[in-house]
Amino acid sequence: MELALSPDQRVLLEAFEQFFRRESAPMVVRRAEPLGFDAELWAALATMEVWGSDASLSDLCVIGEMAGRSVAPVPFAEHAVASRVLGWSSLFSGESIAGFSPRPANEHGVWSVVPAGAVADVIVGMDRDEFVALVSPPPMAGPRNHASAPLADRSARLGELSILGTRRDFDRACAEWKVLTAAMLVGLAAAALEMGVEYVQQRQQFGVPIGAFQAVQHALADLPGRIDGARLLTHQAAAALDAGGGGICDVANNDITDAHALASMAFVFSADIAADSTARSLHFHGGYGFAEEYDIQLYYRRARGWALVLGDPTTEYLALADRLWPDDAPARRAAGS
């Protein structure tokens, strides 16, 4: 048992904390709106040699958390997952951008509202029974959205198609995407809490900092334990995937080591705490939190946007339930009857 980051990971953490602080300052995040992609930041990130390195998923979680802290306007999770699947040198160099559709294409062969869909040169995802990659020119524009994220609809059929595998291969990639997105949401949640704590120490009302009020303190004090829990869960899921998957779902003994279940749990738990952390922090900013001029609104919108591209979280809870209680899963019942 070792619940600290490895020495190498601590080096990574420090390097990327500094990198994103420097290269993805709030000014850069704002500059990238509404598209939600900053080419300069992307080019700078490529020089950090993240893509195509021998970094484990656990290592990528360390970097992803730092990207999340700065709500970096780059498709970190999508490009990381797709690069690992495709292994193309153009992706490793950052010359090409990859997107990932966590939802399958519809019956018309269209991936809807794809993360990085507005800017990616290649999208990977499910179409019918196949896990595919499709190269086509990115629109470099998309519908204006809550998170100012580079979302767009993309065809799964019109363009240069490669077949990557089956549903099973997609499930593995999707689990990786959930874990990396969870890591980014953990970073986002932690940064939002710090912003809230800093603000309530400065803001004076009734002659004292509002952070002296117990009502304010208590609503913030609920958050750090949940954020730490989300980080531990995310790293546990990453470690399970790094170990090649597998594991068990022994709910009766509270012993869940199944990599896919852990990835799913990490995703919804991190999304939940990111939504709460940003909502409370924004609230304690008072009216200023609602003003575009303050940064907390950037975090509030991305906390929701980064998670909801997977769909209604209820669906994910139900998918998790099917893993935890497989004998009672609807598909299993339908097959048996």
Next chain:
Amino acid sequence: MDFTLAPAVLAYRERVRSIIAAHHTPQTEHHQHTSGTFNNPALNRALAADGLIERAVPGLGAGDPIELWVLFNEMEKAGAPLDALAMAVMIAGVVQHVGTDAQKAAVIPAVTSGGALICLGYSEPDAGSDLSALTTRAERDGSEWVINGAKMWTTMAHEARWVILLARTDASLPRHQGLTMFLIPMDTPGVRVDPVHTMATERTNATFYDDVRVGDDCVLGEVNGGWRVMGVALSFERGVMGGTNPGVPLLRHTAAWAQESGRITEPAVREKLARVAIDNHVAALLTQRSAWIAASGGLPGLEGSMTKLFASESYQKASRWFQEMAGAEGLLQLLQPGAAAHGWIEYDARHSPVTTIYGGTSEINRNNIAERHLGLPRMRR
């Protein structure tokens, strides 16, 4: 990060599990819920006979703190009563740390053999979260101490061999400094135990101390050093001795009910089961972190606050969800025909309220986190 347990710890866990399975039975559970005494002496003795308690004693046992955590987590997950044993084991650790040779010789073998219990005389009728306001006093009379006062929530006092009693020995000193810890046999003349019955069946007690005369041999630690002794006890507890996974038996019982009743097919039911499974898992990870910090030489005080807050609040939420889900049958109690989950759902709905109160209320934990982790002002309004 590596979340896996070492082979020796897994072996320990397996031994604990098999002993619990053999000695925590429907009969012992029934006895617990009819007598109100939440302790299973046969289970404690069986664990002791296998040397599993001695291994876990905080600050003393070869398996502390990882096996200490595993022991109480396994008991909690199985739904076995653990608080009585936990108190005794924790105090054994404190005695080992600050006690005299005579105290060690009396207490430690008695606890590690699984027989003796020790109750906690901390809270008073008018001193709960603000413990340093306590008024029980111990006054010098020659070579003796004369103790007068009352303690509340002295759970297991009616079965315990000793009480550790925090009393004021010097009213002229600042509130935290004039306190002394005593280790007093419960059969000392002047000690009286009155039952306090609770909503969750478990019996606790009020204890009264009326001119109780003891010698210096009953002082635990230094005179006027009682607050420090309490700190030692807290530092040994570390949030790993149960109380952070009460949702596990609740989920097990509820999932079994959902399967038996056919309600398991309903998406609304499946969603809530999944959400509680996640909370239980996170509570376990946070507890594992505390054990790991302690094993690495740290003192997980703040982490313990965060864990207790999250675990107890989540458990309360879950017990309400599940009782609502079970509807009218969720009102029926243990052994009543037709009771949802054989009455466990109703039991947890009665039990969960106390978990955000005892062992540090949610408000005290939030204060602690706000001040010491977030760095917010200590002066509150």
